[in-house]
Amino acid sequence: MSDGERRGDGKLELISFEIAGQEFCIDIRWVREIRGWTKATPMPHQPSYVLGVINLRGSIMPVL
Incomplete structure (x- = not known):
């Protein structure tokens, strides 16, 4: 560096x-920030490595 x-x-x-x-x-x-764990909402027909999605200040973010 x-x-x-x-x-x-x-x-x-x-x-x-x-x-x-x-x-x-x-x-x-x-x-940007350090957050505690938020349970992900599972989605149908997702690959096995996708745990689901979370709402992060109005944006839907995948959790891998």
Whole structure:
């Protein structure tokens, strides 16, 4: 990463999370908000990897 992508003090801020036993990290600047789990509404005829959909501030978002 270039210094332009780091904080003013040279530190990179990351947020980490785990999915299915695998850990991931992303730059904190890409995160809009951190929400608690919302149960997904199942949809008919969806692939097995789609859990359903949620309403996120008026937008319907798939949950994979």
